[in-house]
Amino acid sequence: MDKVLMSHGGGGSMMQSFISEIFIEKFNNEYLSQMEDAALLPGKTVFTTDSFVVKPIFFSGGDIGRLAICGTVNDISMRGAKPLFLSASFIIEEGFPIDDIKRIVDSMVDAANEAGVQIVTGDTKVVEKHSADGIFINTAGIGILHDEASVSIKNGKPGDAVIISGTIGDHGMAVMGDREGLDFEPPLLSDVSPLNKMVEKLMTLKDAVKILRDPTRGGVAEVLYEIASMSNVGIKIYEDKLPVKESVKSACSMLGIDYLHLANEGKLVCVVDKDYAYKALEIMKDDKYGKDAAIIGEIDDSGLVTIETIYGTNRIVDRPIGELLPRIC
Amino acid sequence: MDKVLMSHGGGGSMMQSFISEIFIEKFNNEYLSQMEDAALLPGKTVFTTDSFVVKPIFFSGGDIGRLAICGTVNDISMRGAKPLFLSASFIIEEGFPIDDIKRIVDSMVDAANEAGVQIVTGDTKVVEKHSADGIFINTAGIGILHDEASVSIKNGKPGDAVIISGTIGDHGMAVMGDREGLDFEPPLLSDVSPLNKMVEKLMTLKDAVKILRDPTRGGVAEVLYEIASMSNVGIKIYEDKLPVKESVKSACSMLGIDYLHLANEGKLVCVVDKDYAYKALEIMKDDKYGKDAAIIGEIDDSGLVTIETIYGTNRIVDRPIGELLPRIC
Amino acid sequence: MQGIINRAKELIDRYNTGEFIKIMEVCGSHTMAISKYGLRQILPPNIKLISGPGCPVCVTAQNEIDASISLASQGVTIATFGDLVRVPGNDSSLQEERAKGKDVRVFYSPLDALDYAMANPSKEVVFIGIGFETTIPSVAMTIKEAYTRKIKNYSVYCLHKTMPKALEALVVNGSDIQGFLLPGHVSAITGSSIYGFLVDKYKIGGVVSGFEATDILMSVVMILKNLKDPKIEIQYKRVVKEGGNTEAQRLMDEIFEESDAEWRGLGMIEGSGLKIREKYSEYDAEKKFNIKKPNSRTEIKGCRCGDVLKGLITPKQCPLFGKACTPLNPVGPCMVSSEGSCAAYYKYGE
Amino acid sequence: MQGIINRAKELIDRYNTGEFIKIMEVCGSHTMAISKYGLRQILPPNIKLISGPGCPVCVTAQNEIDASISLASQGVTIATFGDLVRVPGNDSSLQEERAKGKDVRVFYSPLDALDYAMANPSKEVVFIGIGFETTIPSVAMTIKEAYTRKIKNYSVYCLHKTMPKALEALVVNGSDIQGFLLPGHVSAITGSSIYGFLVDKYKIGGVVSGFEATDILMSVVMILKNLKDPKIEIQYKRVVKEGGNTEAQRLMDEIFEESDAEWRGLGMIEGSGLKIREKYSEYDAEKKFNIKKPNSRTEIKGCRCGDVLKGLITPKQCPLFGKACTPLNPVGPCMVSSEGSCAAYYKYGE
Amino acid sequence: MCIAVAQKVLKIDGDVAETELNGLKRRVSISMVPDVKIGDYVMVHAGVAISIVDKETAEEDLKLWEEMEEALRESFKQN
Amino acid sequence: MCIAVAQKVLKIDGDVAETELNGLKRRVSISMVPDVKIGDYVMVHAGVAISIVDKETAEEDLKLWEEMEEALRESFKQN
């Protein structure tokens, strides 16, 4: 195939190989090949970027503006750093309602205030009708490493505990629910949130915190695979320990989707030295965004990402490939 | 009007007021309200962002990839800083040819190598067919202030010299020519180039260099207006001193466009203490991208941006409003 | 649950006699569930659950895929279920056509596709009707409704297949299958009596099973129990009645009539497909757009989907499995569909 | 050049007699050039160059703008020249319609619009035909070509206006204009003899002028020289012949016939417009789409475009000029079109 | 084959019912289960209810299993 | 009114000519200037040549101006 497919951006293995072949290899430098959520530059500066293209723009529990702030705040945080300054760049389709821009910007302001970051530089482009779908936002961000932080996707060692900071799949299912017209009661809201305060507290555990990763596109499954591959280890998780809302589970079974493939925008996966696992869990549970945190598994040396089912059997975790398609048969 | 128009992104006065009202006011902080091409952060760090949406993607003399690197390299440079690290974020329309991505990335690599910057973090999003027009690229960038640099759009004082680093309007007319099917002989090429090396040499003049600005969207005219307004001064330029290619002039007269409104992507406007004007000019002329540099005018206290015509008369420089439309009658 | 699982396991272990017992799960959702729950790990080594032709995406013939792809390139809107868009045709796939700008849309329900057609009267919407008896009535509903409401821009490319004749094709020339795990939701529509011929003509029994781990293990026990005296039983009684859903059967019969159908791997099977009845022919995309199935390669070089679908080999016995053929770069449809046997084996590491 | 300018200035200064002399430049491109070159600064205070109704965007009537806008909302592709898209109608503008998703396209040449129609046979392309005699032949060419090639999806909404009758309307009730700077490119088509009536009936002379600063100043000198003995002269001899371009006249006459036309500010002027002849009626968008001009406000509250176009006031005398009305937020069309008098005065700071 | 999920019927409006499962509400066609009543569980496939779940049987299932299990255990003992 | 710019005719191909001005080449319709020849200058408006520029006249222009200027200066002197 010589054309870009939706699956190339779906956050799964197809995207990984696309990015490695096209971008990492060509841009080729020590920072980029870290394959982290953010680059660690000289002077303990951390730098990251993300573009946001979510549809719908206003979704249950958030909007593209809040997402654009939280996404970049979180990517900086996942490097063990404190986010400080963000840029904001808008690509707007001709005809987009100015009131919607104001609403999005208000929501960016709120999220930035909550996270304690400032938007210090920006850009606006308007493109012709039908040359974009409403609005796309890019944020890049700068942060500074926390003291003694030593967080890297390569740090996993057998025995380390794997912790998730809360329920899985809320964002992905909230957005898919909006698109597919699913109606949740109580409403299923995206978890989109800034995690920098939680990370700040976690980093008091210093290098006991080995890996931080926000399971966005590709979900928890993809993050586990990336950890296994970059740390050259295996991971075992336990189905009965995974925090998932019943309504999300039901929607997944209905649409034929694995909740481990659903995006999260206010959750982090944390690999911790096992002696600090409960301490880390406690810190997370104390945080506003961590009350459903759970230890879900551990690093092993299998080289595989496996799950023990509720039946006590073991299987490989399905790795997402590309586009999430509702399955019917 | 409650909808975004093309003119809101055209780089003229409509964009200025749109940005001030919607973004600057709401995001409101000391860095953003500097209204500079890049924000100067604590620690002499300079930070900027731009999204690139040029059509056609491959144009005479360059492509969106080279543009995305040079644009951000230049915005950092215009703050008197040395660009070091860039991010690159891609929004790609489903179906976009992978070979074209490779070609664009190659061109980014070349431009980055030329400028001596590294692309250290990135992002890729794929959107559905017809949800974007081919490819959009955002780059953000980090740089570090040159020693004793004191460059700001607010620094202009009556008597200062205004210098342009080369011929005016090449990029804008090259791109418009591609769209309108104009055929130039010799070919009219975009000037898209990294200006950081030139700025590095200019900065040996330290605070004698008062303002640097790259006249991109909105062209030289818009930059002059922004200088006049932010420095609270007037500017007088001389038609007979403006370096403009004859072919660009001819195309402008044919399409009813003012070349002072055309975008440049490898030029800078520099305001220098008049005692250093010839020194600065010499430095520019010595640079690969500055051989056509010229002193084009001076700051005055009129509060107006005026031009002395070749007939010795004076008039106000037309400020661009929004979209550049070929005029016929 | 764990309790029942353990008790079932204990019972099944009693059949660990060394005698090789081959049970085929016909249904793709069973294949998925078995893999997902890791149930094969619970069975003793002599009891093999093998997968059958029960993934509708997988059994769709190559030339039907190619015909759908070429229909997409004619400017109509293709409405389809998710997995189908990824199936490689001779030189393209529906997702590649979409990337080229063709209008290919994924729907969760055929009813949504009809709604879409009604909301977009300037588009010609063709639903690619794949699926067995579970899905067929809902597609029939759309045709009935389009007919009643005189909707002119909706039609169905009918590639539906039905279960009984395909099962017969698997055993008609002899087979070592000793029991069938029969599809739960197909049977909710058809009832269980359609499987009677398996016992009567071929002396092979089967159990209509639900989809929970407990359902499947219970069904396996039931099959094992009856090995000597084969019967058709229903484990999934809470959902499946012997007579099935008569309302759904009536509707299917009103819209469709029996026809021959080509199955990937199994070839042409008489009476194993459906076509749209003459009365509803204006909703038959095949007639409306004069679709001719192209002369496609019938087999993909090296791909042993056919043998996998017939239960002759397990996916791992295909030389391409996990090497040239992975979910990322699927060679055959059994690797494309998430219900496909090869995909299920690969994804869940069996 | 500077030399000739100085010599012209010196000559013009001789007419600085205290006697007030009002010369109207009819053509928008002259207005632009005069502003851009700063030529008014060269004239002595008693010699006033005032602008006339020569910007085709500016004189297009409000209801014609509104009819074009409502045509856009009917799903046809509107093809037009650049400035027109910004002109505010009663509650929208073509650029706002485009932002709402209507298909509004800017072309440099009517020939490009026809090419676009030919390349997009599924679109209905309507060219908004504005402009005077300079532009009319090129629009006529497209209709002729569409007719010859039997192109069915192209038509013209004919809003063209012609010069002579409008000039007459300005002076018929008396006027203090003492000379006209006559349009160079209109005259390249029409020739200069069409202006004879100005001298014959109204004793006002004029000079057909080119567009360089030297051309304009030379023309002013020529007008001044003949004040006592008014004549129609051609300064722009290198381009304009007394008889004009007969080929172009023939083509215009083949496609169009005279009709009445409404001018913004000047009102309805008999015989000052064109309509498409019956033979080519299938290319007449007014007929094809049954366009009815709406009952628009004829004047925009406070806007004195009408008086500006008649040369009764200069833009600066309009109370809205530079305050409520700027190129960023234009109130009237004279501020929208970059050739409009108000825009030219504002932009070039006069 | 073919995914179907049990859902509880909350409301009926002609051929369409509102169903619920763990807080997830959907509108499904019930034209193929004409006897359905509010409070019933239906198996839903692709937006269409394909059968009513027999609640008594669901409870009996376990009992049946236990009976069969018992019988089997007995028979194994005898062997 | 109406922008038009002089361009030199480089090639003629039926009703269309290739023209040039300071290196800017364009294809313009010449169907309204049937007498045009290669090397001529034409005034082009909206892609259509509307007249041939009379080169001799262009050179004469200056002479005519000078004559007129002279005459005027004389007449002013006399006053």
Ligand code: SF4
């Ligand atoms: S592994 Fe791939 S090639 Fe082999 S049978 Fe399965 S689908 Fe076909």
Ligand code: SF4
């Ligand atoms: S300044 Fe504006 S309002 Fe006044 S006449 Fe001109 S266009 Fe009309």
Ligand SMILES: [Mg+2]
């Ligand atoms: Mg991340």
Ligand SMILES: [Mg+2]
């Ligand atoms: Mg990032």
Ligand SMILES: [Mg+2]
């Ligand atoms: Mg991210």
Ligand SMILES: [Mg+2]
């Ligand atoms: Mg910018």
Ligand SMILES: [Mg+2]
């Ligand atoms: Mg859109």
Ligand SMILES: [Mg+2]
């Ligand atoms: Mg800049």
Ligand SMILES: [Mg+2]
């Ligand atoms: Mg910038």
Ligand SMILES: [Mg+2]
């Ligand atoms: Mg910039």
Ligand SMILES: [Mg+2]
């Ligand atoms: Mg990213």
Ligand SMILES: [Mg+2]
């Ligand atoms: Mg497109």
